[in-house]
Each structure stands twice: as structure tokens, then as C-alpha cells.
Amino acid sequence: MEALMTSIGLNLVQGLVLLIFAPLVAGIINKVKARLQKRRGASVLQEYFDICKWWKKATILTPYTSVIFILAPVVYFMTSLVAATMVPGFLTGQFSVGDAFIFVYILALGRFFMTLSSMDAATSFGGMGGSREIYVSVLVEPAIMLAILxxxxxxxxxxxxxxxIDYDGAYFTISAVLACIAFFLVMLAENSRLPVDNPDTHLELTMIHEGMTLEYSGRLLSLIHLGSYLKIIVFLTLFGALYVPINIPLAIKILLGAVIIGVVETLNNKMRLFKVRVYLGAATVFLLLAIIAE
Amino acid sequence: MDFLLISLLIYLLGTLTIVFPKRIELAAHYLGMLCAVLASGMVAYSSLNYLMNPVDGWLLEASWGSYSLQADAWSAAFLLLTGAAGAMTSIYAIDYGKSYKGNRIRLLSGLWNLFLLSIVAVLLSGDAFTFIVAWELMALVSFLLVNHEAGKKKTVSAAYQYMVMTHIGTAAIMVAFFLIGSSSGSFSFGDMANNELSGFMKNVAFICAFLGFALKSGLMPLHIWLPNAHPAAPSHVSALMSGVMLKVALYGFGRFAFQFIGMDIFWHGLIVMLVGLVSAFLGVLYATMEVDMKRILAYSSVENMGIIFAAFGCGMVMYSMNMTVVCVVAFTAALVHAFSHSLMKGLLFMSAGAVMHSVGSKNIELMGGLIKKMPYTALFTLIGSMALSSLPFTSGLVGEWLTLQSFATLAQQAGTPELRLLVIFAFIMLGLTGATALGCFVRLYGTAFLGRARTNIVDKAHEMPVFMLLGMGLEAVLIVAIGLMPDALVNMVQQVFAGIAAVSIGTPLGLIWGGSGRYALYSPGIIFAVFALIALFVFVAVYRSVSFAGKESTGSLVRRDVTWNCGTIPTSRQQYSATGFSKPLRRAFDGILSPRRSLTYLRKEHAYYGRKLKYELEIPDIFNDRLYKPIQQLMINSSSAFHKIQEGSVRLYIGYTMVAMIVVLIWGVLL
Known part of the structure; x- marks a missing residue:
């Protein structure tokens, strides 16, 4: 019992650590993008400032919304934080309260409430974002399942x-490399990054995640942003610990992952929405080959 | 044990309400529902008692002449499911049934009892004859119940379609019983277990049994009756049909698989698994395209029965490969998911009934903003939707997790690439199914309950009377209770499979499964505690700015203002519609769905302004178009071919008789 409590305590501490560093990683991605576009860019700490700014601002609620609208950002943030306590990384030991499937379904809980809230403000933009989020998630899910498999x-x-990854055995195999590439593609889609979604714009033709959050402001908005920064660092941690077959410290893997996301986002355009099917199909095929090569 | 027989008598008493005089029809209805609640409660109690304190021997054993009743642990599990769901839907029906006052309400209440009686009788039957009689009774009574609103043309055609389909299934089941019974020389279940069927005939018996029971549980491609019958029936009847009757088919199939046919042949399990997986994905895909609330739920039943049969098939495959210990997890998954589906689908059919009762339509495109008019119904529907999307803290994830674990175990223990490909297929299908189910219920809930009212039918919406809320509330509480403490249910269900192998999955900590040596844990209680801990901090922070009641009293941090809409005031028609919401998925899977669109200009005076359009979208069921229509065409063609030799002239028939005589005579001479 004591071991259990210690383990849960360590998980919670890890969640908090990831929460503290999450805006920094998002800042690094943006900095890399700015540098590659020959801009000076905002400070890597800009995301902290943004969150503080939104936290102080007023929340504007439309008269059509219900409890779900207020509940959704809170649930979304909480699911990201609980996911952060679950990923194997720095402090988590052998004991964990949920496995990989539970990890996926906890994130699904957040998605459920966010897409619901997108329909709550009674506008076209929200529904459009929610509808596309569901579309992308349906295509992502098989790939994630295979990545777990x-x-x-x-x-x-x-x-x-x-x-x-067990570094004592043969870890740099063809199947591991294929899985690594595939998981990277999945990670971009799951976190609403280019080429699937554009995190920088509010234009209705391109947005998915931003479309859902369009009606939010104040503290609720800062919770959503904190939640999505957290989701990026959680996925980077998972990517580093489970799928990058190189024996270097995890923190460096996360930083490298952030830099690579920045590079990929600079090199790519947003893909047409219905091309995403092909993109994620490719990820699924990579994983299929990886499992057969295993 | 006596409880079960008494409960059968109480159901019979409830059936007598049919003959009550019309002037006390409401009293008859109350009496009928009271009988149903009482008897179902007794069924649930005695089976729960038997499962909690496992003893050797039968839950019930009795016989009259050639009819016999007996119940083992496998029956007891389904009796518990029937009793629990039956009691809660009957409570709901106390108030819901009242809306049929003056519309043969006595018949409805009486048949309701008879329906429950026939389901319990199927589960209790101890020989093939009793089984078939009870099974037929169940089919006939449910046909009458589906046909209750016989004034509507759609209802009648749905009911007759159901009747025809279910009898094809019964015929197949009878063939299977006959094959096994004739090989063992007796039709009692105990003797039929020792049949000597082998080879080809065993396969035939398996195929017939699977055909019959798959049809009753609505697996694709035999599901076509289901999305028509459920919307036609009164809502509490749909709740019972979907929640319980479909599971009775699983009971029958399990009886065949465990007791009569065995699970030694690999491809038997393989077929069950593949049919289940395909049904799961296609079912939920069609559910996401529908706009009729009850059709959505009906297709979602196809999906969930698919998941249940996929897990069951996975268990059969494992068993046939001598993984006799780990196969228990797959059977447990099937049974747990059957339990949880009976709760969540019962709940959602009841809430669909509540919404229909309230706004008078099943079409979610006409609704919107119901959460403000009927908050309790909305809360229960939210819990049901979360469970059907298999989200954490609901019973839905327990079954889903066990299913995923059983497939993962199959992959871990099976070395051959073919099996791996099979598991890859299973994982892709389950992944697609899970994510699409989430989309489906977000769409259902978001369109009907959130946002603004799309038409004025929502104006008259109101909260439901107390018994309807009680029925829904009890199911919602059970869903969350199982979701948070799954070990009680899982351990109980495992008792059923103690004969195959003893494993322990449920612990006070949560569910532990380690089929391949290293353990995986799902501990909803602890995860919930972590959630609650974080929620405490977040709520304290957010509460200061956003009041839950929606009041603006808590300081200056909240303002209310109209939704931003590029500078115009948004109308309620500008909300995303349900059809629009599923458009990307429709496009992504248009190869399967093959939607038919048509756009007509009713009035077009100007190119861009004042146009009146008519847009029609139809998504035909792929099996209806590609399987049933050709069969129908074949039957019509062949009967018109026979038509040619049936001219109706007496001379011709005398000629036929003469030709037949001559042929027989020649035959006799030659032999």
C-alpha cells in the first residue's frame, strides 16, 4: 500500500513537472519556426505570458451555452494532466494505474467534452471544428491502436x-524505425499540428482545434491552451520513451522532438482536409509493416 | 430457487391485465407494471444470490413431462441481466406507458409481462423443445409489441420484416438443435452435451446455430430488421429488446459453443470474430449517418453486439489454440460488455422515449438546447452517451478494455504472422469503431441537447415525470458504479467460466490482467481520485471567474454577450446540423456508404438570392442494396419462371398428372 501511495505521489509530481515545462516546449517549437522563417520571433517564454494574460481577462459567455461549455475546458485540462501523470518518463515506476489503452481513452474523454462544447455555442465555426476533429480522430485511432500493439x-x-524501449536488447531494428516514423506522423495529427491542422490561424477554412475554441475567452481559454501544450509534451515524452530507438536521455529526446516539429511545420503546408485520410493511412501502413517485421 | 418459479407466476398474473375491463385500464396498467417490477426484481435477486455464493448444482431444476427447466451459472448471468434491466425499464414504463392511455394500454402492459416471461423462460429452459417454444413465444410477443402502433404504415412493415427475419433465424436454430439432438438421442440439454457429432455435420450445426443467433442479435449482414423494428416499437419495448433480447441470442450461442458443439475448431471462432468486427465498425458508421434518434441507437446496438461477438470469437479462437487459461478474459469481456450494453442502451432508449414524449419527434435535426428544458434527462443521457463512447469511469470502458486486452493477449501469444495480421485487422476495426462511436454520440448529444432550439417543437419540451426519471437514473447510477468499481461485476462474471479455467481479474484496486506474464492494470477508482484531486484545484481557480449557475454575480470576470458571427446576429439555423457534422466521415468512407444526393431548385429567380432549394440525401444500407435486393429479385424471377407452367387451365394440370404417372411407372419398371 505504501509503495502504491509513493508511486501515485511520484506520478503526480511528474504531472506537475510536465505541466510547468509544457509552455516552454510550445515556446521552443514557435521559436524554431520563427528562426527558420528568418524572424526573430517571440521569446520562448511567450506562452507563459499568454496564459497569464488570458487568466486575468474576463470570460465572455454566450447566452446559448450550458454547463457543458464551462465544464469542457476543465475536463480537457484535467485529462491532459492525468495523461501526464501516466506517461512513462522521469518519475513513474513499474506501477501505473492505467495502461496504454486507458491513456488513449482518457484523452478521448477530453476530446468528447471539447467537441461537445464546440456545438454548445450555437455557431457554425464551432460545429465545423468539432466535426473535423472527430473526422481526424477516427482516422488517427487505428494508427494509435497499432502503435500500442x-x-x-x-x-x-x-x-x-x-x-x-529496453536498451539491453536489440532496440535499433527496422520495425522500431518504422514505428518511430509512424508515431511521429500520428503525433502531429493528434496534437493538431501542420500538416493536418494549423495551430496559428483562426481562418475557418483551415482550423480544426482552433475552431472549437473560438468562443472561449478568459480563464477557460487559458485552461484549454495549457491543456493542449501539456498534450504536446506528453506525446513527446511518450514518443521519446517508447518509440525513438536511440539511447540518449529522455529530456534531450523531448527537446529534439520539439525542434523537429518546428522544422516539419516550416517545411509543410496545411494539407487539404480530405487528404488527411491518405496521410494517416500511410502512418497505419508503416505500423502494419512494423508489426509484421517485428 | 423458489423465487424463480414464483416470479414466473407473477409475470403470468401481470399478463392477465389484458382481459381487465376497459374502464379500469389505467389500474390494469399499474398492476401490470407492478408485477413486472416485482418479478424482475425477484429474478435479479435469486440469480445474483446464486452468482455471489457459487455452490455446486443448479440454480433451478424442474420438469413437467417433456418440458424441463434448469439454470446453471451461464443462465444465471443472463437472468441477472434480464432481471435488472427488466425492473428498471418497468419502473420507467409506469409513467411512459400512460401515454398509451386509450390506445390499447392493457394489451401493452400484459404483453410486456409476457415478453419478460418468455425471455426468462428461454434462459431457464433445460431442453430443446422448451427452448424453441419459449424462443417462439419471445419472437411472437416482441412482434406484437413492435406492431403496437399498427396505425402507422411504417410500423406494420417493420414488424412484418422482423417477423420474417426472426423466423428464418428460428428455422436455422431448429436445424441445429435437430442435428445435435438426433446424434445424442435426446433433446435435454444435459444429454445433448454428449453428442457424437463430428466432421461435416458438426460444421453444419455450427453454421446453423451461428446464423440463427447472429440474426437475433443483429449482426451484419443479418441486421436489416433491427434499425426498422426498434424505432417502430414503443420506447420501453425498444429498451428491452435492445438491452435484453439481443443478449438472449448471445446466451443461446454460448450454450451451443460451450456445451453442444465445443470450441475445438479454429475457423468457427474466426468466423464469429470477423463477423463481429465488421458489424462493429459498419454498425457505428451507419449510426453516425442517421438523424432518427432511435435508428442511431439501433445501429449502435449492431455495433455493440459486434464487439461482444468479436470478444467471444476471440475467446473461441484462443480456446481452439489451447490457450485455455487466457481465453477466459475474452469470454469475460463479452459477458461484461453484454451487461454494460444492456444498461447503457436501455438508458439511451429510455431517454429517446423521454425526448419523443417531450417534443414529439425522433428527428434530432429539429431539436437543440434540450439540456435547458430537461436537465435531468440531459444528465442521464450524457452518462449513457459517455458509456457508449466507452469513456473512463463508465461501464463502457470496462468491457472495451477487457476486449482490447484479450486481442492484445492473442497477439502476444500467437507467433504466426497470419494470426498477427488477424489481430492487426481487429485492432484497426476496434480503433475505428471506438473513435466513430465517440463521434456518433457527440453528434447525437450535441445536436439534440446543446446549442439553440432549431425549430419551435422544442418550446413545449418539459422535464419527465418521476418514475421515468427514476428508471433512467437507476441505470445511470449502475453504469457509473460499475465504471468506478468494476471488480465486483468482473469477479462475478468469472464464476461463470470457472469450469474453463480459474483466473482472477478483479481486485479491490481495479482490474489486473497479465495473460503474458507482465501485468496491466486499470484502476478507475484511483484515476478518479487523481481526477478529483486536480478538479478541486482547478474548480477553485475557475469558480472565481465562472459561476456554474450561469449567474453573473461573481465579480467582473464574466460577461454575457451574443456569439460572434462576423458582425451579424446568428440565427439558430446557422448552427451545424447533424447531417453536416457527419459530412467529413461520410466523405472519408463514401466507398462503403455510397450516399445518394439530389439537389433541386424549387425557385430560382435570382442567381444567389431568394433561392429555394430541396436537398435530399439518402444513405442506403449496403447489405440491403447488394444482398437482399438481389435475393428478392431472384425470388421474383424464379417465381415468374414457375408462373409459366402454371397457366391455370385444368387440362394442363391433368396433363401434368399424366406425365408424372408415366414417369413413375417407367421408374418402377426400370428399377
Whole structure:
């Protein structure tokens, strides 16, 4: 029992650590993008400032909204934070309260409430964002399931901490490299990054995640942004710990991952919405090959 | 044990309300529902008692002449499911049934009892004859219940379609019983277990049994009756049909698989698994395209029965490959998901009934903003929708997690690439199904309950009377209770499979499964505690700016203002519609859905202004178009071919008789 409590305590501390560094990683991605576009760009700490700014501002609610609208950002933030306590990384031990499937479904809880809230403000933009979010998530899900399957076959468990790359065995294999590429593609789609979604614009033709959040302001908006920064760092941690077959410290992997996201976002345009099917199909095929090569 | 027999008598008493005089029809209705609640409660109690304190021997054993009743743990599990769901839907029906006052309400209440009686009788039957009689009774009574609103043309055609389909299924089941019974020399279930069927005939028996029970549980491509029958029936009847009757088919199939046919042949399980997986994905895909609330739920039943059968098939495959210990997790997954689906689909059909009762339509495109008019119904529907999207803290995820674990275990333990490809297919299908189900219920809930009213039918919406809320509320509480403390249900369900192998999945900590040596844990209680801890901090922070009641009293941090709409005041028609919401998915899977669109200009005086358009969208069921229509065409063609030799002239028929005589005579001479 004591071991259990310690383990849960460590998980919570890890969640907080990731929460503290999450805006920094988002800031690094933006800085890399700015530099590659030959701009000076905002400070890497800009996201902290933004969150503080929104936190102080007033929340404007439309008269059509219900409790769901207020509940959704809170649930979304909480699911990201709980996901952050679950990823195998710095402090989590062998014991974890949920496995990889639960990790996926906890994030789905956040998505459920965010897409619901998008329909609550009674506007076209929100519904458009929610509808597209569902579309992308349907295509992402099989790839994520296969990504779990490959490590679960390799390490005979679906617990995230058991699925961490075992550096004592042969870890740099064809299947590991394929899985690494595929998971990177999935990560971009899951976190609403280019080429699937454009995190920088509010234009209705391009937006998915931003469309859903269009009606939010004040503290609720800052919770949503904090939640999505957290989701990026959580996925980067997962990517580093489970799928990057290189034996270097995890923190460096996360930083490298952030830089690569910045580079990829600079090199790519936003893809047409119905081309996403092909993009994620490619990720699924990579994973399929990886499992067969395993 | 006595409780079960008494409950059968109480159901019979409830059935007698049919013959009550018309002037006390409301009293008859109350009496009928009271009987149903009482008897279902007794069924649930005695089976729960049997499952909690497992003893050797039967829950019930009795016989009269050639009819016999007996119930083992497998029956007891389904009796519990029937009793629980039956009691809660009957409570709901106390108030819901009243809307049929003056519309043969006595018949409705009486048949309701008879329906429950026939379901319990199917589960209790101890020989093939009793089973078939009870099964037929169940089919006939449910046909009458579906046909209750016989004034509507659609209802009648749905009911007859159901009747025809279900009898094809019964015929297949009878063939299976006959094959097994004739090989074992007796039709009692105990003797039928020792049949000597092998080879080809065993396969035939399996196919017939699977055909019959898959049809009753609505697996694709035999599902076509289901999305028509459920919307036609009164809502509490749909709740019981979807929540319980479909599971009775699983009971029957399990009886065949465990007891009569065995699970030694690999491809038997493989077929069950593949049919289940395909049904799961296609079912939820069609559900996401529908706008009729009850049709959405009906297709979602196809999906969930698909998941249940996929898990069951996975167990059969494992068993046939001698993974006799780990296969228990798959069977447990199937049974747990059956329990949880009976609760959540019962709940959602009841809330669909509540919405219909309230606004008078099933079309979600006409609704919107119901959460403000009927807050409790909205809360229960939210819980049901979350469960059907298999989200954490609901019973939906328990079944889903066990299903995923069983497939993962199959992949971990099976070395061959073919099996791996199979599991890859299963994971892709389950992944697609899970995400689409989430989209489906977001769409349903978001369109009907959130946003603004789309038409004025919402104006008259109101909250439901107390018994309807009680029925829904009890199911919602059970869903969350199982979701937070799954170990009680899971451990109980495992008792059923103690004969195959003893494993322990449920612990006070949560669910633990380690089929391949290393353990995976799902501990909803602890995750919920972590959630609650974080929620405490976040709510304290957010509460200061956003009041939950929506009042603006808490300081200057909240303002209310109209939704931003590029500078114009938004109208309620500018909200995203349900059809629009599923458009990207419709496009992504248009190869399967093949939507038919048509756009007509009714009035077009100017190119861009004052136009009146008529847009029609139809998504035909792929199996209706590509399987049933050709079969129908074939039947019509062949009967018109026979038509040619049936001219109706007496001379011709005498000629036929003569030719037949001559052929027979020649035959006799030659042999």
C-alpha cells in the first residue's frame, strides 16, 4: 500500500513537472519556426505570458451555452494532466494505474467534452471544428491502436512503463524505425499540428482545434491552451520513451522532438482536409509493416 | 430457487391485465407494471444470490413431462441481466406507458409481462423443445409489441420484416438443435452435451446455430430488421429488446459453443470474430449517418453486439489454440460488455422515449438546447452517451478494455504472422469503431441537447415525470458504479467460466490482467481520485471567474454577450446540423456508404438570392442494396419462371398428372 501511495505521489509530481515545462516546449517549437522563417520571433517564454494574460481577462459567455461549455475546458485540462501523470518518463515506476489503452481513452474523454462544447455555442465555426476533429480522430485511432500493439507484442504487456524501449536488447531494428516514423506522423495529427491542422490561424477554412475554441475567452481559454501544450509534451515524452530507438536521455529526446516539429511545420503546408485520410493511412501502413517485421 | 418459479407466476398474473375491463385500464396498467417490477426484481435477486455464493448444482431444476427447466451459472448471468434491466425499464414504463392511455394500454402492459416471461423462460429452459417454444413465444410477443402502433404504415412493415427475419433465424436454430439432438438421442440439454457429432455435420450445426443467433442479435449482414423494428416499437419495448433480447441470442450461442458443439475448431471462432468486427465498425458508421434518434441507437446496438461477438470469437479462437487459461478474459469481456450494453442502451432508449414524449419527434435535426428544458434527462443521457463512447469511469470502458486486452493477449501469444495480421485487422476495426462511436454520440448529444432550439417543437419540451426519471437514473447510477468499481461485476462474471479455467481479474484496486506474464492494470477508482484531486484545484481557480449557475454575480470576470458571427446576429439555423457534422466521415468512407444526393431548385429567380432549394440525401444500407435486393429479385424471377407452367387451365394440370404417372411407372419398371 505504501509503495502504491509513493508511486501515485511520484506520478503526480511528474504531472506537475510536465505541466510547468509544457509552455516552454510550445515556446521552443514557435521559436524554431520563427528562426527558420528568418524572424526573430517571440521569446520562448511567450506562452507563459499568454496564459497569464488570458487568466486575468474576463470570460465572455454566450447566452446559448450550458454547463457543458464551462465544464469542457476543465475536463480537457484535467485529462491532459492525468495523461501526464501516466506517461512513462522521469518519475513513474513499474506501477501505473492505467495502461496504454486507458491513456488513449482518457484523452478521448477530453476530446468528447471539447467537441461537445464546440456545438454548445450555437455557431457554425464551432460545429465545423468539432466535426473535423472527430473526422481526424477516427482516422488517427487505428494508427494509435497499432502503435500500442507493436510495443505490447515486443514487451508482452500493455502497461506503458513496461513498453519503454529496453536498451539491453536489440532496440535499433527496422520495425522500431518504422514505428518511430509512424508515431511521429500520428503525433502531429493528434496534437493538431501542420500538416493536418494549423495551430496559428483562426481562418475557418483551415482550423480544426482552433475552431472549437473560438468562443472561449478568459480563464477557460487559458485552461484549454495549457491543456493542449501539456498534450504536446506528453506525446513527446511518450514518443521519446517508447518509440525513438536511440539511447540518449529522455529530456534531450523531448527537446529534439520539439525542434523537429518546428522544422516539419516550416517545411509543410496545411494539407487539404480530405487528404488527411491518405496521410494517416500511410502512418497505419508503416505500423502494419512494423508489426509484421517485428 | 423458489423465487424463480414464483416470479414466473407473477409475470403470468401481470399478463392477465389484458382481459381487465376497459374502464379500469389505467389500474390494469399499474398492476401490470407492478408485477413486472416485482418479478424482475425477484429474478435479479435469486440469480445474483446464486452468482455471489457459487455452490455446486443448479440454480433451478424442474420438469413437467417433456418440458424441463434448469439454470446453471451461464443462465444465471443472463437472468441477472434480464432481471435488472427488466425492473428498471418497468419502473420507467409506469409513467411512459400512460401515454398509451386509450390506445390499447392493457394489451401493452400484459404483453410486456409476457415478453419478460418468455425471455426468462428461454434462459431457464433445460431442453430443446422448451427452448424453441419459449424462443417462439419471445419472437411472437416482441412482434406484437413492435406492431403496437399498427396505425402507422411504417410500423406494420417493420414488424412484418422482423417477423420474417426472426423466423428464418428460428428455422436455422431448429436445424441445429435437430442435428445435435438426433446424434445424442435426446433433446435435454444435459444429454445433448454428449453428442457424437463430428466432421461435416458438426460444421453444419455450427453454421446453423451461428446464423440463427447472429440474426437475433443483429449482426451484419443479418441486421436489416433491427434499425426498422426498434424505432417502430414503443420506447420501453425498444429498451428491452435492445438491452435484453439481443443478449438472449448471445446466451443461446454460448450454450451451443460451450456445451453442444465445443470450441475445438479454429475457423468457427474466426468466423464469429470477423463477423463481429465488421458489424462493429459498419454498425457505428451507419449510426453516425442517421438523424432518427432511435435508428442511431439501433445501429449502435449492431455495433455493440459486434464487439461482444468479436470478444467471444476471440475467446473461441484462443480456446481452439489451447490457450485455455487466457481465453477466459475474452469470454469475460463479452459477458461484461453484454451487461454494460444492456444498461447503457436501455438508458439511451429510455431517454429517446423521454425526448419523443417531450417534443414529439425522433428527428434530432429539429431539436437543440434540450439540456435547458430537461436537465435531468440531459444528465442521464450524457452518462449513457459517455458509456457508449466507452469513456473512463463508465461501464463502457470496462468491457472495451477487457476486449482490447484479450486481442492484445492473442497477439502476444500467437507467433504466426497470419494470426498477427488477424489481430492487426481487429485492432484497426476496434480503433475505428471506438473513435466513430465517440463521434456518433457527440453528434447525437450535441445536436439534440446543446446549442439553440432549431425549430419551435422544442418550446413545449418539459422535464419527465418521476418514475421515468427514476428508471433512467437507476441505470445511470449502475453504469457509473460499475465504471468506478468494476471488480465486483468482473469477479462475478468469472464464476461463470470457472469450469474453463480459474483466473482472477478483479481486485479491490481495479482490474489486473497479465495473460503474458507482465501485468496491466486499470484502476478507475484511483484515476478518479487523481481526477478529483486536480478538479478541486482547478474548480477553485475557475469558480472565481465562472459561476456554474450561469449567474453573473461573481465579480467582473464574466460577461454575457451574443456569439460572434462576423458582425451579424446568428440565427439558430446557422448552427451545424447533424447531417453536416457527419459530412467529413461520410466523405472519408463514401466507398462503403455510397450516399445518394439530389439537389433541386424549387425557385430560382435570382442567381444567389431568394433561392429555394430541396436537398435530399439518402444513405442506403449496403447489405440491403447488394444482398437482399438481389435475393428478392431472384425470388421474383424464379417465381415468374414457375408462373409459366402454371397457366391455370385444368387440362394442363391433368396433363401434368399424366406425365408424372408415366414417369413413375417407367421408374418402377426400370428399377
Amino acid at each position: 507493436i510495443n505490447s507484442i515486443r514487451y508482452h504487456s500493455t502497461t506503458l512503463s513496461s513498453m519503454v
